[in-house]
Amino acid sequence: MSSPERLRVLLIIEQCNPDWASVPLEGYNYYCGIARHADVHLVTHGRNAPALSRTTDTQITYIYEGVLSKRYYKLVDGLTARGRVNWPLRNALAYPIYEEFNRQVCRRFSPNVERGDYDLVHAITPMMPRYPVAIHRACLQTPFLLGPVNGGVPFPPGFGKIARQESAQFNFLRAVGRSLLPDYVATYKNAHKILAGSTYTLELLKRLFAIPDERVELFYENGIDACFLDPRAPSVSEDGRVRLLFVGRLVPYKGADMILDAIANLDPTVRDRLVLTIVGDGSERSRLEEVVRDRGLNASRLTVEFAGWVPQAKTLEYYRRADIFCFPSIREFGGAVVLEAMACGLPCIVVDNGGIGEYVTEQNGYKIAPTSRAEVVTLLEQHISTLVTNNKLRAQMSEQAIARAREFTWSHKSEQLLSIYRELIVSCRAK
Known part of the structure; x- marks a missing residue:
């Protein structure tokens, strides 16, 4: 040797x-x-x-x-x-x-x-x-x-x-x-x-x-690359709204449609306090845009925005502008996007089936058992509402998410x- x-x-x-x-x-x-x-x-x-x-x-x-x-x-x-x-x-x-x-x-x-x-x-x-x-x-x-x-x-x-x-x-x-x-x-x-x-x-x-x-x-x-852990002051949106983020391919099993249904079911006072950005592209994009129109999510003000496909190096900008990461993929092996979000201090809401459920703990987010689509949508609604309305909890989970991400x-x-x-x-x- x-x-x-x-x-x-x-x-x-x-x-x-x-x-x-x-x-x-x-x-x-x-x-x-x-x-x-x-x-x-x-x-x-x-x-x-x-x-x-x-x-x-x-x-x-x-x-x-x-x-x-x-x-x-x-x-x-x-x-x-x-x-x-x-x-x-x-x-x-x-x-x-x-x-x-x-x-x-x-x-x-x-x-x-x-x-x-x-x-x-x-x-x-x-x-x-x-x-x-x-x-x-x-x-x-x-x-x-x-x-x-x-x-x-x-x-x-x-x-x-x-x-x-x-x-x-x-x-x-x-x-x-x-x-x-x-x-x-x-x-x-x-x-x-x-x-x-x-x-x-x-x-x-x-x-x-x-x-x-x-x-x-x-x-x-x-x-994760160490650049995701680069400390900097958290961004605050100009209108004070809480920014929810999804990053991933727009295909059925990634679950972006369930996020839209959960947001549509929120109490209007909560829904008006957030904006969802969907980063990614794929076969489901046109259907997702149709859901936004049919549910009237952008009727009075922008609640959902589609960023499309973004180069890997540019995704960091979206993580740093966000407050919460939501990724209800029902079958995920690795889920690098969850680690990247955690490294940027985002509490994560995920479905617990595969590797991503092992990254998220009770201290840094929520993981949902995939018993049925209706159950996932209901729990997404509850967890999003909690994190939007509870600034202290969101800040605590943010700190724990960064600490957990350092291990990776x-x-x-x-x-x-x-x-x-x-x-x-x-x-x-x-x-």
Whole structure:
């Protein structure tokens, strides 16, 4: 092993891109954090080369897809993106594209791993717990770390209509993949350690693969940039109204329509004291705008404003102008927007089904059990009303939200990972 200060790490992050949102941006943040503490050799897809070449000078190997894969991707995109994206089918059909990357990584780096060129191999993306990582076969003497993997969260029973809209009937393909994909079960059985991005996924992996407790660990998927914690005086709207914020894709399961229904049901004296800003775009936007018109929410004064799609770097401005964050997504794996809102001191109202329910506590917000749509709307109405009318409680929750968010900075998470690396290396050498 190299010196205690600098470990040699082979980092496999197929999706690693600072210019894109969601998992590619998470992959990039993990890479940057780990590279500050270790000698990293990053392996990623060639599609990330233009963005990464502007931001880093560390050792990177790009894996490019072949001509047939490019053509096949266009076919998959055409089959699954008609109207609303059929994600379960898309993820299943796209497997051969990932497998080309997976196979090339294994072929090109297995000799290096077997020779002991690295102290540890860490595969981070894809984060969904449905893809194998073939290079685990070369990790007989070198520790192989997988994750954080996150996903598999089902739709709540009371939201069958939304589940059908999101093509949940195709989720059986997950089980088919576990049975048929080469190396899938072996990846989890042979990993020296697995990081699970949520408690649900942790229990799912233990159940599916009979993984003992010492080989799986809860490690939340998302992190936040330290700039979100930059202290500054809270903004106050010119008219003194309380600003409610939603940030996310406008698709059925994200629940923006339930916020509109809750606001429409508020006592008029409370409703007149707030304004909701919806940041994001998607297939539901026109329907949401229609709900605003039909419910007369902007009849006498602006109560709901649509900001549309906003670049990731610009969302911070909206968080800092807001007072409360509302994100009733009924099925959320990571929910980075909740952490970002908390870091900016916003009490959060969320639905408790997936990772976001683990960020929010009684001290920094409210989490709602997804028993039914009507129940969620009722509790949204109650919690919004409480936070709009109780300035003291809102201020207390704001302080607690910031304190909680400090646990999730990327710098803190990278330090945690380095500790996991060292413990894993020592453990494997002792066997």
